[in-house]
Amino acid sequence: MHVAVVTGPGSVELREEPAPEPGPDDLLVEVGACGLCTMERRLFLGEKPVYPVAPGHEVAGRVVDAGPAVAGLPGSPRVGDVVTVDLLTRCGTCSACRRGRSALCKRPQGGTLADGTVSMGAGLAEYVRVPARQAYATGDAPLEHASMGEPLACVAHSVRLGGMRAGDRVTVVGAGYMGRLHLALCRLLGAASVGVVDVSNDRLADALDAGASWVGTPGDAAAHAGTQDVVFVTAGAPGALELALGLADDAATVVLYGAFPKDLRVPVAPDAVHHHELSIVGVYSQEPQDWRTAAGFLRSGVLAADLDRLVTARFGLREVHEAFTLATTQPVYRVLVGG
Ligand SMILES: [Zn+2]
Numbered sequence: 001m002h003v004a005v006v007t008g009p010g011s012v013e014l015r016e017e018p019a020p021e022p023g024p025d026d027l028l029v030e031v032g033a034c035g036l037c038t039m040e041r042r043l044f045l046g047e048k049p050v051y052p053v054a055p056g057h058e059v060a061g062r063v064v065d066a067g068p069a070v071a072g073l074p075g076s077p078r079v080g081d082v083v084t085v086d087l088l089t090r091c092g093t094c095s096a097c098r099r100g101r102s103a104l105c106k107r108p109q110g111g112t113l114a115d116g117t118v119s120m121g122a123g124l125a126e127y128v129r130v131p132a133r134q135a136y137a138t139g140d141a142p143l144e145h146a147s148m149g150e151p152l153a154c155v156a157h158s159v160r161l162g163g164m165r166a167g168d169r170v171t172v173v174g175a176g177y178m179g180r181l182h183l184a185l186c187r188l189l190g191a192a193s194v195g196v197v198d199v200s201n202d203r204l205a206d207a208l209d210a211g212a213s214w215v216g217t218p219g220d221a222a223a224h225a226g227t228q229d230v231v232f233v234t235a236g237a238p239g240a241l242e243l244a245l246g247l248a249d250d251a252a253t254v255v256l257y258g259a260f261p262k263d264l265r266v267p268v269a270p271d272a273v274h275h276h277e278l279s280i281v282g283v284y285s286q287e288p289q290d291w292r293t294a295a296g297f298l299r300s301g302v303l304a305a306d307l308d309r310l311v312t313a314r315f316g317l318r319e320v321h322e323a324f325t326l327a328t329t330q331p332v333y334r335v336l337v338g339g
């Protein structure tokens with residue numbers, strides 16, 4: 001089969017690789033669509049120089065084979081089902097996994113292809129093998145939507161750990177793809193309002209079209225100071241935490257979703273956290289229950305219109321270079337590869 005390998009900055013090629021064989025507990029999935037995420041962009045731009053590498057972790061496709069231990073098992077996806085797949089290692093043995101926090105599994109992630117190339121998902125391929133417990137059927141959802149299972153699970157995780165409830169006044173800082181998924185999910189879950197803050201007027205206009213209650217630049221957001229119950233920071237830029245704390249009402253939660261510069265330090269007033277019962281919550285990746293939630297939303301179709309707006313383009317596997325080029329040279333939401 002073919003698998004896409006990034007061999008250096010601006011360079012991606014298709015390589016031959018033996019098709020994976022499913023073990024007793026595995027499914028073999030014919031990839032229908034794989035999204036290009038921040039990791040793929042950073043690899044292609046040379047910002048994360050790990051080469052050669054087979055990326056691609058936002059995968060959906062059709063089950064074409066099932067190992068004997070899971071074939072026909074109630075609840076396990078069947079041959080022919082479209083699934084969204086979780087390609088993380090969840091060892092079940094480390095201290096994080098034992099606490100049910102497998103998003104933080106301490107076992108090294110990823111593996112290698114037959115020729116030793118580092119795999120970070122290797123979902124830009126014709127097939128992937130996945131433990132059946134990490135594949136989630138998405139019913140009649142289009143493959144483009146099913147491939148959004150991983151980021152949607154991350155956002156379900158964010159909303160869950162942030163404790164967002166119906167009736168909450170919500171702000172999302174950052175109107176990129178992840179910000180837009182937060183907007184969609186919080187609206188669906190009954191937020192009283194969802195404001196969106198970004199520095200790009202184009203993205204703000206898109207967010208307003210997609211149903212944001214209000215939009216504004218970080219400067220404009222001062223009009224909403226002290227009024228928000230949950231603030232999701234999806235763009236970890238300097239100043240974003242201070243902005244979020246400024247928006248927080250009493251008993252608010254600030255959720256730090258996006259990555260920040262590693263060496264950034266921010267002064268926080270501990271007495272304000274105490275007196276106003278503020279929570280600052282870090283969220284990272286997703287857990288199996290978030291995948292189940294995400295797959296449930298995908299299967300129900302309730303987010304279909306929101307997800308349609310976020311598909312920027314879809315390319316065949318043979319056009320993977322064009323896909324990376326588009327994803328790294330223009331503002332995009334999601335560029336998909338496969339099929
Ligand atoms: Zn991703």
Ligand SMILES: [Zn+2]
Nearest residue numbers: 091094097105
């Ligand atoms: Zn673990």
